[in-house]
Amino acid sequence: MTFQELIRRLDDYWSAQGCAILQPYDVEVGAGTMHPATALRSLGPEPWNVAYVQPSRRPADGRYTRNPMRSQRYYQYQVILKPSPDDVVDLYMGSLNALGFDTRKNDVRLVEDDWESPSLGASGVGWEVWLDGTEITQFTFFQQMGGIECNPVCAEITYGPERLCLMLNRQSSFWSDLQWCDSLSYRSAEWQLEMQNNVYNFEVASTEMLFRLFEMFEAESKRVIETPVRWDEETGILTASGAEGKGAGDPSRGPMALVYPAFDLALKCSHVFNLLDARGAISPTERAAFINRIRARARACCLRYMEQYAGASA
Amino acid sequence: MPELLLEVGCEELPASFVRKAYEELAARVENGLREVGLSFERIGEPIGTPRRLIVAYRDVPQRQPDRAKEVRGPSIKAAYDADGNPTKALEGFCRGQGVGVADVRRQGDYVWATRVEPGRPTREVLRELLPSAITGLTFEKAMRWGHGRLRFARPIRWIVASFDGEPVEFAIESVRSGLSSRGHRFNHPEPFEARTLAELLEGLRRREVEPDPRERERRIREGARLVADGTPDLDPSLVEENVFLTEWPSALQGSFSAEFLELPEEVLVSAMAKHEKFFPVRDEDGRLTNRFVSIRNGGEEETVRLGNEWVLNARFNDARFFYEEDRKHTIEEFLEKTSGIVFQEKLGTVRQRAERLERLCAAIAERTGADAAETEYARLAGRYAKADLATGLVAELASLQGVVGSIYAERDGVPHPAACAIGKHYDLEKIPRKDCEGVRTALRLVAADQIDKLAGYLGLGLVPSGSSDPFALRRAATMFIETAWRWPGPFPSAAELLWIADGLYRGQGVELAHERMVRAASELFAARYPVLLPDARHDHLEAALLPTVPLAALDPCGVLMRTQCLRRFAGYRAFILTATRPLNILAAAEKKGIPIPDIPLEDLDAAVLDSEEGAVLAAVIGEIRERVQAAAAEHDSDTVAVLLDDLEGPINRFFDSTLVMAEDEQVRGNRLALLAHCRSLLLLAGDFSRLVVEGA
Secondary structure, X not given: OOHHHHHHHHHXXXXXXXXXEOOOOOXXXXXXXXXXXXXXXXXXXXXXXXXXXXXXXXXXXXXXXXOOOOOOEEEXXXXXXXXXXXXXXXXXXXXXXXXXXOOOOOOEEEXXXXXXXXXXXXXXXXXXXXXXXXXEEEEEEEEEEOOEEOOOOOEEEEEOHHHHHHHHHOOOOOOOOOEEEOOEEHHHHHHHHHHHHHHHXXXXXXXXXXXXXXXXXXXXXXXXXXXXXXXXXXXXXXXXXXXXXXXXXXXXOEOXXXXXXXXXXXXXXXXXXXXXXXXXXXXXHXXXXXXXXXXXXXXXXXXXXXXXXXXXXX | OOOEEEEEEEOOOOHHHHHHHHHHHHHHHHHHHHHOOOOOEEOOOOEEEOOEEEEEEEOOOOEOOOEEEEEEEEEHHHHEOOOOOEOHHHHHHHHHHOOOHHHOEEEOOEEEEEEEEOOOEHHHHHHHHHHHHHHOOOOOOOEOOXXXXXXXXXXXXXEEEEEOOEEOOOEEOOEEEEOEEEOOOOOOOOEEEOOOHHHHHHHHHHOOOOOOHHHHHHHHHHHHHHHOOOEEOOOHHHHHHHHOOOOOOEEEEEEOOHHHHHOOHHXXXXXXXXXXXXXXXXXXXXXXXXXXXXXXXXXXXXXXXXXXXXXXXXHHHHHHHHHHHHOOOOHHHHHHHHHHOEEEHHHEEHHHHHHHHHHHHHHHHHXXXXXXXXXXXXXXXXXXXXXXXXXXXXXXXHHHOOHHHHHHHHHOOOOHHHHHHHHHOOOHHHOOOOOOHHHHHHHHHHHHHHHHHHHHHHHOOOOOEOOEOOOOHHHHHHHHHHXXXXXXXXXXXXXXXXXXXXXXXXXXXXXXXXXXXHHHHHHHHHHHHHHHOOOOOHHHHHHHOOOOOOOHHHOHHHHHHHHHHHHHHOOOHHHHHHHHHHHHHHHHHHHHOOOOOOOOHHHOOHHHHOOHHHHHHHHHHHHHHHHHHHHHHOOOHHHHHHHHHOOHHHHHHHHHHOXXXXXXXXXXXXXXXXXXXXXXXXXXXXXXXXXXXOOO
């Protein structure tokens, strides 16, 4: 099994279950959950069924490639099903068989594991899925996002494709065993990027610049989410010119706020914070305060995002 | 008579929830049946697996019995006119209740009618009772799913509800009840029908589900012993976890690469037991082997074994990576690195905590008879106790905290008793029940750790309430109490230690609310004793806690000694009544605001007391006082009880002959002063006035 084949099988399987196969988000994120396709779209009443690969960056997890199964940038395969279907667990089990496991030969368990993301103000209840004792998936029913109760509740399924691939092949290292496809190893594709980023994250990144960036991204996110916009009927566009006060939302037009750009800026805050953390530049007492600041930005976006539904629920 | 069967099928419930959930389900169904007057008899005990909760009853009647209800009508004056004929009011009432005017009774000032409420068919009653019993279940943590608003531990997938062989129909969220159950998730997913418990059990067992946890436990234990080439470590809590992680358990033995046996044993055991739920296997000499027993819930043995071995080797590889990285640093370096870890936002870092623990341990050592060497062990144990929180291995395998610190500390030359204490201070069960310097150091460290935590959190007002105890402060109180009781001899009161801890926080610039801290700690401690001393009588505990003496609850050794004293006096009604006399009269005097002078015992002679009997009592108190106090300080409850016994006669003779509340203010004061001396001795054994005495 190659890495590429594994992702293709997941795409095929979830596509056959009616999911749209989206593409990775183009802002650095720590997990697939932060992709707006999850972070924002898990909110609101409309059905939403998507799957996508998301490269995830966790600077502090880097090990200079010396740990065979851990790196500062890796992939997540993420599925969001809203509302969570009654047979969501069975659907998920089907994906394991599609990958080449055999749920009648392997021992598959759902072991209690609750999840929360303080910087997104998100929390959920669910399981880690064990296959013959290895954790292969995080399975979560979102209860809150941006501090807002999820209604309906969506199911989030997150696979670690590198590890799954190693397991299927009974191999043990990203760096010596994994094949991206027959003609390319994972090492050839990723090793230099991984190694150099480790050096950057732990040794070289300018903390002084990063602190400045944090402030700038945070201020910009706040300014942007508070910037009034209006729908211009004449030209059929959303515009900031001539907008006064904040308008409410409308399901057909979305919220009258620049939620996506403001959220991107919040994500940038989060990534910059992670870099500072990896550099050991954030004192423990400041840590919680930084996380609160990121959450405040993310939550502001989620609240504005929800405005488009305000009329619908009333 | 008919049978009632209920099975609630769920997606996998957390293992630790299942037992409580089926017991609570049974209790709720049974309460519901009782409330509506339906009789029943349990068939077996309630049972369950991670995917189902099952309760069943026989001899449930087809109909709820008719129930007579007494209804109050109009007052007699309003019900009859002057001639004694029924009024409109009475006729209206009777019509409303469906009874004849002649059928009402007069009782008191009113008329009463007996209305018979006909029993409803049981099936109809169950259609309301069963869903409310299910949806009312409470869990430590619950969730919503799909479009639903119900909160439950995990989504409900099916419900079997059968009465007298026919379905009881109702719906919870999108799930309709019926007669369809399901077998093993993967091997027998197709539904099957069950109308009775016997059918359900048989159907499940044919479909690779063993619903009875006792049977699963037997299989796990026997299976593990059978397959193990050596002796499996069948830790009871790990067995229990496996019982509720599986529906169809079977044991297999696997092995890991022998090179990993070089890792510390605790690391291996923790990775196996805590992280993989495997049972480590030991050889005849008790040494760890490179074999383990895993309990699978399905799959093919060979496939699962290979997978289990793969993951364990990967975990050990990971652990070895961190272990080798950690070896590049000293325990001192890790200690310094803990300045990067927050203990609690307002309470500072783990490094600051180490400084407090170091000094608190030394303070406890001084108060518990440590010599210079042991005081130094205690100090070092406190200093390095939390250093391992900065290691890679603990960051990776959190359950190894303490153990890793112990290994690294010993490696870096921390004396053995101190290193040993670090390794055991998270769990009293790990500390052997013997008296040696390692054990004493460990107990001092446990006490210091809990006191520092209690002082900090309670001093910030973070007090546990109801089911919410996010900082596990109840457990901290429990651990302190048990430590004090384990100590071979008297252990200092938490009141004194909290005061020291408060000073240490203040030294670091952390201001805590001391009053609030000790009050909250007292309440927390007081609530722990009934749990820790389940055999003690409620009134004995109350008396032992000395409600009138502030902070008495914070002294676990004193509380324990007093419960023992009180148990000795339990059948001794005459003494209790006697001991209560001075306590009550003093309490009454204090309540009235009558001053109780503090007069030395020696000055209370027959003349100032104006009572020969008083002088005798004073003499007896003087004679035994020092010995009682000494015995109480040593927590020797036998001697305390035996000595106090001498007071019975003198107290009674004094009360029988002398009016304590004399007219003469001076004499009265002297007599009360005498009784105050008496009370201070009696309270060493407990507040006798709180005891329940039969026939008194």
